[in-house]
Amino acid sequence: MGGKTLLDLPEVAVASMNATHAEEMEIIERLLAALAADDAPAVQEAAEDFARHVEEHFSREERLMEQHGFPPYPIHKGEHDYMRAEVAAVCAVVDMAEGRAKLKAFLEQEFLPWLVNHVSTMDMATAHFLAMHGVE
Ligand SMILES: [Fe+2]
Numbered sequence: 001m002g003g004k005t006l007l008d009l010p011e012v013a014v015a016s017m018n019a020t021h022a023e024e025m026e027i028i029e030r031l032l033a034a035l036a037a038d039d040a041p042a043v044q045e046a047a048e049d050f051a052r053h054v055e056e057h058f059s060r061e062e063r064l065m066e067q068h069g070f071p072p073y074p075i076h077k078g079e080h081d082y083m084r085a086e087v088a089a090v091c092a093v094v095d096m097a098e099g100r101a102k103l104k105a106f107l108e109q110e111f112l113p114w115l116v117n118h119v120s121t122m123d124m125a126t127a128h129f130l131a132m133h134g135v136e
């Protein structure tokens with residue numbers, strides 16, 4: 001990742017999960033740059049990419065947990081479901097300046113700290129389990 005990201009997310013034991021996390025950080029950087037420039041069309045596009053990526057990221061982990069019978073699946077999915085709803089709500093209103101300000105605050109104050117914590121705990125434990133089941 002070359003130290004270019006805003007935050008270095010902790011590495012987990014499954015390489016494909018790390019790749020997804022790195023991709024998400026790139027989208028967030030693009031989104032924050034568009035917000036800083038107050039470029040409304042670029043914000044709209046990056047916010048859609050962000051919401052889509054979060055959904056794919058969470059769904060993929062959930063599929064893997066189900067396929068391999070990870071016992072604390074409901075707890076991990078519960079954290080995803082909470083954040084899915086937050087992301088969808090905040091990305092839906094970026095056509096207004098007020099919504100864009102809200103999205104910026106959400107990313108910096110809620111999503112990024114949440115993601116660091118989530119990856120350090122839920123994803124870390126899940127990846128350890130999946131790696132023992134041959135997931136790469
Ligand atoms: Fe993850």
Ligand SMILES: [Fe+2]
Nearest residue numbers: 061118122123
């Ligand atoms: Fe997760």
